[in-house]
Amino acid sequence: MSEKYTTRERLKIDRQKMSEQDPQVRNANFAEVNLGLQEKVALLEAERCLQCRDPKCVSGCPVMVNIPRFLDLLSEGNLAGAAQSLLSDNALPSVTGRVCPQETQCEIECIRGHKGLPVAVGYLERYVGDWAQGHRDQVPMQVAPATGRRVAVVGAGPGGLTAAGELARRGHEVTVFEALHKPGGVLVYGIPEFRLPKKIVEDEVSRLEQAGVKIVCNTVIGRTYTIQELRAEFDAIFIANGAGLPVFMNVPGENFKGVYSANEYLTRVNLMSAYQFPRADTPVLLGRRVATVGGGNVAMDSARTAKRIGAEASMIVYRRTRKEMPARAEEIHHAEQEGIEFEFLVAPVEVVGNEKRWVTGLKCVRMKLGEPDASGRARPEIIPGSEFVIPCDVVVVAIGTRANPLLTATCPELKLNKWGNIVVDEQGMTSLPGVFAGGDIVRGAATVILAMGDGKRAAAAMDEYLKTAPRLSRSAAVAV
């Protein structure tokens, strides 16, 4: 805490705002919506932190970032110190500063939120993370002496990259296997450029590579190599291959041309740059009216993407109300600003098509909220006789994913739960000794930060495990 302000003065500082692209301009481009903070604004916002003795924000964070410490250093203008502090807790601050639901994690716990607005922890995390990228020489990764242990990480998404960074820092030799042609996982195929620029992900990945992490793309574990083959080659393995198979609605007409899973829609636009067709080779159907089914971040990303690639109308169809939407508050707010239309308390019952099997509409029923279900949210009930059709030519289904069976089907020794997710103990270890797992393949569809938390915890547990694990005599079967 700098000594420029007394606590009284500190309490008078209002939460700083982040400037944004104008909604009516940005809904037609893919540049980032949030424009970041100026240095003096960031320093002022950091002064708002009261440096609580028992900081609740830290326990709200899935990776336990020591928030008061990095804010203290930041408020003093010690950016290198703040960056060093933040990076020692969180391997991907530029990512989480942009995509974490701060309002339900760190910021909801902030004491300043009791009377006014909480400290903008997310904005500041982003600020310091970005600063660290621009000043890499001032925040070198401190790598422990080599341990001679080889570790494999399956999946270069947020969970895998976090674990890779943590393991490399502890002196282990890390190889990350990625199925797609580019590292980043959901950060590159799922989350759009306007929310998380690909450059940010590339920078975070290159920081890891600089620290000695090897990333091997186009390698599908479960197909190119099995887990058992990796076990012969690596002292420990972390599986973070993510969510898999998209869930469809299971309604008539779902295979008409114009129905996408959100995974496919977003992958085409983000990973494959379909919005640049024909400059990029992968096409995507440009709907005039696009209906996206679902209420999470993935649904918001899809609806906002549809608008940006030229939809005259982009609609969210959600069976509960705004209040129950699982998306980040900021994403819902941004979507509203950009002119996304919301159909609340509505559930699809059929995709309507023409004689050539192109989508022409989404037949829905109206819902009302009943008693709370197992998740504690009110259970939506159909209002009889309320059928109506939303005219549209593209439908994007964003209602979740199931576990991908590719890896687990070729490793029957891995214990799974009834949904096909890998079962782990408190340490993150699977039923196979030395094989750990985390992220969506364990949790089912969750968030970037929860996957990162799993990666961080598993890396610590793997490090412990490696202190006593037997050394392998390697067969050199896995050529990387």
Add this chain to the structure above:
Amino acid sequence: MHEIIAKQGLSPNVTRLDVKAPRIAQIRQPGQFVIVHLAEGAERIPLTIADADPERGTIALVIQAVGKSTRDLVALEPGQAIAGIAGPLGKPTELIEKGRALCVGGGVGTAVVHPIAQGLKRRGIPVHSIIGGRSREWVIFEPELRQLGEVTVCTDDGSYGRKGFVTDAARELLAAGGIDMVYAVGPVPMMRAVVNLTRPLGVPTIVSLNPVMVDGTGMCGGCRVTVGGQTLFACVDGPEFDGHHVDFDGLMDRLGTYREFEQRASQACEAGQCRVGLH
């Protein structure tokens, strides 16, 4: 990077590329495919592994140049390279343990039938292959299949082998009896015609489907097909399925999703705006 080791034109628009991919060459099984990603900005294209040479570390990809992406691929020359090849993907073919097999290949599908015939031969299963094309120059993989068993060649115009469709020859062979399993790969109408022949005879028939695919690892669901009323993903559940239960109309329809885009890409290509990768 995967270097092109050899290139061979097989028919007026079908090219064989032998490409370095040592791991895949070593472990691939009949029926499996790879996802090929030529360069940044290129499409991810699923291609069946038509053959492999584990010692040389190469796999054979047989490509029908129908659109911009496939034309970019066949424009590669030996010494050039493909940025990414992921695989082997998909479930291996269910090869029969005993009895006799009939392999039916139409057009570029003949290259997909080849590894299946290889697998059968390795098991000691007698294989009869019926392959076809529009005319003589469109018939591919005949010498390779002759090494694995008997081959009947059909051409639509009678310029080589029998005149007529592969289904005509298949009908006669099936009528003679003694076929325990049929593997059919080719254009959708051909596969549908073959299963229509085998269904009343009760001869099990496996077909290999080629729906639109993006990631190839079960993530996008673009390759969904309806089999026996169930929605399945060709990349993880297939690409081979029980032909008697495949909804061919649905497959055919979804294959037409991007026709307009394909035309635009081809036109841009012909107008000299063709390039490899994004610059």
